[in-house]
Amino acid sequence: MEPRKQPAQARSAETVAAIVEAAARILEDKGFRGYNTNDVAARAGVSIGSLYQYFPNKDAITKALLRRETEPLSAALEQAGDAPSLAEGLQRFVQAAVAHQLRRPVLARLLDFEEARLPLQAEVGALGDVGAKALARLLARHGAGRGAAARTASRDLFAIARGMIDAAGERGETDARDLEARVTAAMSGYLDRMKIIAL
Amino acid sequence: MEPRKQPAQARSAETVAAIVEAAARILEDKGFRGYNTNDVAARAGVSIGSLYQYFPNKDAITKALLRRETEPLSAALEQAGDAPSLAEGLQRFVQAAVAHQLRRPVLARLLDFEEARLPLQAEVGALGDVGAKALARLLARHGAGRGAAARTASRDLFAIARGMIDAAGERGETDARDLEARVTAAMSGYLDRMKIIAL
Amino acid sequence: MEPRKQPAQARSAETVAAIVEAAARILEDKGFRGYNTNDVAARAGVSIGSLYQYFPNKDAITKALLRRETEPLSAALEQAGDAPSLAEGLQRFVQAAVAHQLRRPVLARLLDFEEARLPLQAEVGALGDVGAKALARLLARHGAGRGAAARTASRDLFAIARGMIDAAGERGETDARDLEARVTAAMSGYLDRMKIIAL
Amino acid sequence: MEPRKQPAQARSAETVAAIVEAAARILEDKGFRGYNTNDVAARAGVSIGSLYQYFPNKDAITKALLRRETEPLSAALEQAGDAPSLAEGLQRFVQAAVAHQLRRPVLARLLDFEEARLPLQAEVGALGDVGAKALARLLARHGAGRGAAARTASRDLFAIARGMIDAAGERGETDARDLEARVTAAMSGYLDRMKIIAL
DNA sequence: GATGAATGAGGATTCATTCAT
DNA sequence: TATGAATGAATCCTCATTCAT
Numbered sequence: 001m002e003p004r005k006q007p008a009q010a011r012s013a014e015t016v017a018a019i020v021e022a023a024a025r026i027l028e029d030k031g032f033r034g035y036n037t038n039d040v041a042a043r044a045g046v047s048i049g050s051l052y053q054y055f056p057n058k059d060a061i062t063k064a065l066l067r068r069e070t071e072p073l074s075a076a077l078e079q080a081g082d083a084p085s086l087a088e089g090l091q092r093f094v095q096a097a098v099a100h101q102l103r104r105p106v107l108a109r110l111l112d113f114e115e116a117r118l119p120l121q122a123e124v125g126a127l128g129d130v131g132a133k134a135l136a137r138l139l140a141r142h143g144a145g146r147g148a149a150a151r152t153a154s155r156d157l158f159a160i161a162r163g164m165i166d167a168a169g170e171r172g173e174t175d176a177r178d179l180e181a182r183v184t185a186a187m188s189g190y191l192d193r194m195k196i197i198a199l
Numbered sequence: 200m201e202p203r204k205q206p207a208q209a210r211s212a213e214t215v216a217a218i219v220e221a222a223a224r225i226l227e228d229k230g231f232r233g234y235n236t237n238d239v240a241a242r243a244g245v246s247i248g249s250l251y252q253y254f255p256n257k258d259a260i261t262k263a264l265l266r267r268e269t270e271p272l273s274a275a276l277e278q279a280g281d282a283p284s285l286a287e288g289l290q291r292f293v294q295a296a297v298a299h300q301l302r303r304p305v306l307a308r309l310l311d312f313e314e315a316r317l318p319l320q321a322e323v324g325a326l327g328d329v330g331a332k333a334l335a336r337l338l339a340r341h342g343a344g345r346g347a348a349a350r351t352a353s354r355d356l357f358a359i360a361r362g363m364i365d366a367a368g369e370r371g372e373t374d375a376r377d378l379e380a381r382v383t384a385a386m387s388g389y390l391d392r393m394k395i396i397a398l
Numbered sequence: 399m400e401p402r403k404q405p406a407q408a409r410s411a412e413t414v415a416a417i418v419e420a421a422a423r424i425l426e427d428k429g430f431r432g433y434n435t436n437d438v439a440a441r442a443g444v445s446i447g448s449l450y451q452y453f454p455n456k457d458a459i460t461k462a463l464l465r466r467e468t469e470p471l472s473a474a475l476e477q478a479g480d481a482p483s484l485a486e487g488l489q490r491f492v493q494a495a496v497a498h499q500l501r502r503p504v505l506a507r508l509l510d511f512e513e514a515r516l517p518l519q520a521e522v523g524a525l526g527d528v529g530a531k532a533l534a535r536l537l538a539r540h541g542a543g544r545g546a547a548a549r550t551a552s553r554d555l556f557a558i559a560r561g562m563i564d565a566a567g568e569r570g571e572t573d574a575r576d577l578e579a580r581v582t583a584a585m586s587g588y589l590d591r592m593k594i595i596a597l
Numbered sequence: 598m599e600p601r602k603q604p605a606q607a608r609s610a611e612t613v614a615a616i617v618e619a620a621a622r623i624l625e626d627k628g629f630r631g632y633n634t635n636d637v638a639a640r641a642g643v644s645i646g647s648l649y650q651y652f653p654n655k656d657a658i659t660k661a662l663l664r665r666e667t668e669p670l671s672a673a674l675e676q677a678g679d680a681p682s683l684a685e686g687l688q689r690f691v692q693a694a695v696a697h698q699l700r701r702p703v704l705a706r707l708l709d710f711e712e713a714r715l716p717l718q719a720e721v722g723a724l725g726d727v728g729a730k731a732l733a734r735l736l737a738r739h740g741a742g743r744g745a746a747a748r749t750a751s752r753d754l755f756a757i758a759r760g761m762i763d764a765a766g767e768r769g770e771t772d773a774r775d776l777e778a779r780v781t782a783a784m785s786g787y788l789d790r791m792k793i794i795a796l
Numbered sequence: 797g798a799t800g801a802a803t804g805a806g807g808a809t810t811c812a813t814t815c816a817t
Numbered sequence: 818t819a820t821g822a823a824t825g826a827a828t829c830c831t832c833a834t835t836c837a838t
Binding site for chain 1: 217230231232257269312316351354355357358359360361362365366367369370381384385387388389390391392393
Binding site for chain 3: 599626628629630685710712725749753755757758759760761763764765767768780782783785786787788789790791
């Protein structure tokens with residue numbers, strides 16, 4: 001399921017990138033039903049044989065795409081966990097997540113679903129885990145508790161954010177600022193109500 | 200795409216029900232990858248020919264299943280919109296949603312995803328629309344505003360609930376009470392923060 | 399690797415037989431290089447889908463053909479082991495083997511080779527084992543020893559017969575009587591020389 | 598189908614040899630199913646492009662391997678035909694054949710089978726022909742007849758030897774002396790019984 | 797109505813071979 | 818001469834759907 005060949009030459013790297021992007025486009029245009037390797041290859045301007053030089057099977061392509069889309073967000077979420085204040089951490093967190101989702105909402109939603117089926121080996125944790133962990137760290141670092149309760153809270157916060165942002169993307173919202181404000185409100189409202197911390 | 204024939208006789212109704220339940224089981228066991236009409240028919244104890252007597256195509260089965268799972272919840276959500284108080288309305292709303300998701304979490308998640316692809320004609324609104332509308336009515340009836348802002352708020356509330364409940368189901372949570380409390384907290388926290396209404 | 403569906407109706411049985419025979423013909427005509435499921439189906443006058451209704455994969459077809467060709471011979475060889483005299487046993491043994499090989503020599507050779515690659519589960523022993531065992535029984539029952547030496551001898555006898563008959567088939571010999579006489583001579587000559595028994 | 602270029606330089610000869618040996622190894626390890634040019638090239642430590650510089654196509658590699666394996670044996674068998682006595686001739690013949698087969702039994706068996714499919718042009722006769730001819734010469738030179746009967750006998754003798762030695766190789770026998778004795782016994786027993794000559 | 801045999805388009809993957817660098 | 822990226826025909830197999838019985 002891993003990339004078959006490390007693209008050694010520049011040309012190869014381009015080919016790999018083209019395949020992954022083609023996969024993204026096809027998923028956006030036609031969904032999983034229309035997502036097949038022949039079309040991906042064609043859209044990438046590459047022969048089907050070349051596609052299989054770089055990816056051992058279809059899932060490997062999806063996985064590569066998943067990584068490409070997920071990793072920058074993961075990194076941003078992790079950084080948010082190290083913010084100087086809780087408020088700023090949440091803000092960064094939400095900003096990153098919103099920016100990610102509004103960039104390619106259809107794709108984000110499809111990959112989000114597919115993530116469950118594709119066992120990304122340990123190397124890349126599921127997005128949900130990464131996000132929840134970053135939030136847990138943020139809470140812990142700013143006196144909002146540790147332990148099981150804090151873990152549940154951080155998972156809930158992540159779920160709130162994901163649910164709202166996902167729905168907004170699906171609805172076609174484009175105003176990032178507004179969405180960020182609402183998501184942040186929901187998250188701090190939750191913290192408030194759960195008496196975890198008052199913001 | 201609609202059921203091909205209204206089951207006139209009791210036996211037919213049983214057959215239809217068996218097919219739909221078989222579809223549910225297969226989706227739960229093997230996901231979309233293993234979901235095919237031949238297996239559904241076999242699991243239902245029915246010939247593939249009979250299956251196609253009752254359903255014109257595969258999507259029609261999925262749709263029937265979607266309806267079967269969704270309609271009771273839709274009805275419950277609508278009722279919650281008519282509750283005597285906002286607090287009670289939210290509570291009923293969350294109770295219904297949590298009960299639904301925890302009953303068959305895997306199935307709920309898969310259908311939730313598939314809902315986007317299957318154009319249920321107007322007759323049955325998407326669950327999200329129904330839920331958001333019920334919440335909007337609830338807010339309106341208890342002095343929490345109307346108009347665009349309220350519509351956005353109700354959609355957000357629905358998204359918060361769906362996000363949290365979905366994640367809980369995926370994680371295998373089983374304590375409905377606890378989950379309900381957290382979801383309610385998140386929703387009222389949001390209303391609070393957004394200055395829509397103080398609960 | 400086993401037949402997928404027991405042909406319940408007469409029509410099905412015919413289809414299965416047609417597929418197996420088509421496989422035989424294609425192997426004879428074009429060898430393993432030209433042996434592919436699409437051509438087998440076409441030659442059987444059946445759609446590729448039907449072929450896969452009865453056989454889960456290509457090897458299963460080869461296996462069915464192997465059984466069809468091998469089982470009668472196996473049975474005949476086993477019977478030869480129970481002959482009233484050593485001479486008659488050898489004669490029957492050789493007759494059966496020669497008749498088998500001269501019937502469809504090309505096919506016999508190809509399947510003989512393929513047998514090594516296809517692990518027929520215990521049910522059907524490899525032809526070589528069956529034949530050698532029958533010969534061992536024959537020798538034992540007529541005072542030609544048991545134990546390791548007899549086992550080696552029976553394997554050698556089988557190998558002699560197979561080698562000669564195979565080569566004759568490949569060369570296009572058609573005179574069964576003559577071939578039988580030579581093979582019998584070789585086998586009894588071996589027994590003689592090895593001082594196992596004098597015929 | 599012939600080697601594309603005569604290796605003029607030493608390095609080329611090494612490359613060719615490496616390719617042929619790689620082919621041998623892969624055939625031994627994975628059989629025909631796993632025998633493909635890309636893997637052969639990789640195993641030979643050569644690029645696929647280089648492989649095709651020396652061999653015009655895959656069959657040419659197999660053929661070169663066949664020659665490499667077959668020629669020394671052919672030569673030895675021919676020499677056996679010139680032995681001073683029939684007994685010594687048979688002995689040399691069997692020794693050479695046994696030594697060949699026990700060296701790389703799996704490879705020998707595979708190539709034996711493939712020989713039928715690859716039309717080695719006249720230059721190199723099929724092993725069977727060479728062996729049978731050597732035996733025919735041996736018989737003729739020692740008063741055991743000429744003509745059709747002797748030709749048949751020599752073919753039978755070769756078939757006996759091949760059959761026994763092949764089976765022994767497949768079974769994993771390693772005791773060359775013992776095997777030689779049994780094969781010689783079978784051959785002389787045959788000559789005896791067929792009244793061709795008494796040894 | 798029910799059955800299940802049959803269909804065949806569609807899709808994943810392999811691998812011999814070429815050719816630009 | 819060597820390289821290895823690229824090619825695409827060939828092949829295995831699946832599955833939604835039809836239709837004769």
